[in-house]
Amino acid sequence: MNPDEPKPEVQVTEPKPEAAASKPKAKAVELKPEVKPESKTEVKSEPRPEAKAESKPKAEAEHKTEVKADETKTEIKAAAPKTAVGTKIIFALAIVGILAGLVAAYIFGMERKAQPPVFKPVSNPYESAIYANGMIESDQPSGANINIFPEVSGPITQVFVHEGQEVSAGTLLFTIEDSVQRANTELAEANLKAAQDQYDKRRAAYDIDPKSISKDVLDTAEDAVIQAAAALKAANALLQYCSVKAPVAGVVLVVNTAVGSYVSSQGNYDTYTELFDPLVIMSGPQDYMDVRCFIDEILVSRLPSKWHIQAQMQIIGTDIKVPLEFVRVQPYVSPKIELSNQKQEQVDLRVLPVIFRFEKKDAPVYPGQMVDVFIGQK
Secondary structure (H helix, E strand, O other), rough: OOOOOOOOOOOOOOOOHHHHHHHHHHHHHHHHHHHOOHHHHHHHHHHHHHHHHHHHHHHHHHHHHHEEEEHHHHHHHHHHHHHHHHHHHHHHHHHHHHHHHHHHHHHOOOOOOOOOOOOOOOOOOOOOOEEEEEEEEOOOOOOOOEEOOOOOOOEEEEEEOOOOOOEEOOOEEEOOOOOOHHHHHHHHHHHHHHHHHHHHHHHHHHOOOOOOOOOOHHHHHHHHHHHHHHHHHHHHHHHHHHHEEOOOOOOEEEEEEOOEEEOOOOOOEEEEOOEEEOEEEEOOOOOOEEEEEEOOOOHHHHHHOOOOEEEEEEEOOOEEEEEEEEEEEEOEEOOOOOOOOOOOOOOOOOEEEEEEEOOOOOOOOOOEEEEEEEEEEE
């Protein structure tokens, strides 16, 4: 070959980028079937150190989440039996409550027999009669007890009687401090003696010589004696008032005073009721006693005449029945104030008092006691 001749141009074909790029792809494609599949755990275990550091917290978080989930499941499983037991207990209690309610309803619904009365109830002994409440009183012409008040004021020095004691007329009941009245009595006695001496002297002088003293002076001296005697009599009466005596024979029912208590003519002051009470309450002899019956004003027209009236009382709480003797009718209708504490007792009405009499004997009755009375016709 001639060196001067131009050399043929050799065209060098540069690989196209696409081809160059395709080659590695082809290699990659070719390598894929050759690479053996490995487990995920192995792939995760062979990352770069940086990847391992990042995945550690994630693994711990996932582990904690799994642990919490397991604990929650365990708690749910443990709570399930408790809930079941609690439900059973509630159902059991409900059944017990229902049974208890049924038993209680049966017991309270049972019809109980009424107990027999302690005593036989009051009954009407007549075919037609009027019922009335009665109150036991002492047998007095006026049908009332005797209330004793002092005439003078002062402290009580002695009490000579007790409640329930039988006394005769003139028996000393109590005494009131009398030092002032006794001094006044002694003063009145001295004044009477001085007036009497003055009168005696003037009377003697007048008898010797009527002209020695005038008749007026003598009369004045006589009047002074009379006045002094009257003053002494008044002082003695006041002194006697300090010793209170029984006005009649009877029984002492109540004593409302004690030694040392201050009393006045109004009586003894009661700190509980804030009222004045009589010092002593007396009744007449209790061989016979009265019953004051209170007839409802609606039944007054049905009251038999005094010639045909008869009555019988029954002591409350007993079977004792006592026939009564008619005494009188107190012709004055007044509001009802004596109550027997009955549930259906009316208090907004007026009543007519009718008094009967009976022999006490051994009857267990006392003044002020309430009784049941039936008033019939003979």
